[in-house]
Amino acid sequence: MTIHTTRASTRITNCFFLVLFTFSLAGCVHVLMVDTTPEGAEVYLDGEYKGETPLRANYDIVFDWRDTPRVVEIKMDGYKTKVIRTTDKNMDRNPFKFDLKSLNTITNHPSQRPSPETTYSKSPKDPTQNFVNKSWAVIIGISQYQHAGKKGLTNLIFADDDAKTFARTLLKLGWSKSHIKLITNEKATQRNIMIKLESWLTKAGPNDQIILFWAGHGFPDPEDPEKVYFACYDTDISIPATGYRMDKVRTALEERRTKNVIVLADTCHAGKLITRGERGISIVPNIKKKNIPKGWVFMVGADTDRQAVEHSSWSNGAFTHSLIKGLSGKADGFQSAGAKDGVVSMGELKAYMNTAMPDETQKVLGVAKRPVITTSTGDPDIWNLTLHVK
Secondary structure, three states: OHHHHHHHHHHHHHHHHHHHHHHHHHOEEEEEEEEEEOOOOEEEEOOEEEEEOOEEEEEEEOOOOOOOOEEEEEEOOOOOEEEEEEOHHHHOOOOEEEEOOOOOOOEOOOOOOOEEEEEEOOOOOOHHHHOOOOEEEEEEEOOOOOOOOOOOOOOOOOHHHHHHHHHHHHHHOOOOHHHEEEEEHHHOOHHHHHHHHHOHHHHOOOOOEEEEEEEEOEEEEOOEEEEEEEOOOOOOOOOHHHOEEHHHHHHHHHOOOOOEEEEEEEEOOOOHHHHOOOOOOOOOOOOOOOOOOOEEEEEEOOOOOOOOOEEOOOOEEHHHHHHHHHHHHHOOOHHHOOOOOOOOEHHHHHHHHHHHHHHHHHHHHOOOOOOEEEEOOOOHHHHHOEOOOO
16 A cells, blocks of 8 residues: 555656646747837847837747747847847846947846847848848838928828838738838938838849839929939928939849839839939849849839829829729739739739729829839730739
């Protein structure tokens, strides 16, 4: 009996330990909290994208005898990447808080003693540098302007909503939020836009695709009408150089040397993006992969001498209204431009836009407004491109 009792006691103890061990292995949910100044920094936990600051993201703690450190990375264009190595128990107490301009300072609970941080401009093992056939989007919408009222610059009603609606549409088409940069109103300064186009887009690989969407004002230099600018939030149009010249935008995109670029612009004078003065349209050279035609697709709401329009009947610009309806399914199989297969190609979107936008503007405004749609290549397969992500 004594031996039997001892064995039973042992079995009970072992069973209790097994339950505890199993529960520990199952893990439990904790919260990763990160705050930065400025906000909008990307946060990665052990290489997995968790969102942008200010961040409260759930993560699992799995039982680990060794108390293995986790790696938190905070990345933002224009700043060095911050890497923090710490333990699960440390992360779940207080948020990481720091000013991105002061990379030597991290404010945490005094008992948190993470190992020394490492800072660097770009991780040599950053997996985003090896993506193949991925799409990246910079989406800009400006309704409110810092210098509205000067020299005829007016605030708009729907441009920021145009950008937000387009971003939501990409998410519905299967895009990852980490591949979309949306900037509107006061955040859409000349500096911030340049950082997105000339720094963040360096993530795009040679076989990738870039989408630029811009809704807002465009204006010519009164001293040199060949120079046409996008108006940024902080643009003073009496000083044209405070805008972003459209040919410079083209250059910033060309420097990425990606296989395909799709430019969508609901702004006045956006046709200048296509013509680039007297130089015509250029093609990005030296791309080896052949299964997707190399080239650019331009869809803009107004030619070099025409005005983009918005109206309360649409709650968008006329161009964006038709664009969103087309991408949301109306263009699928439109006028037999492609198969009705649940995927909208650029060719189907082109056919739809060329009909829908004139019809809508004729009905609402009494005059038909037409988009300008063209490409940089003679390869008809360019129109098979799509914004859908598999």
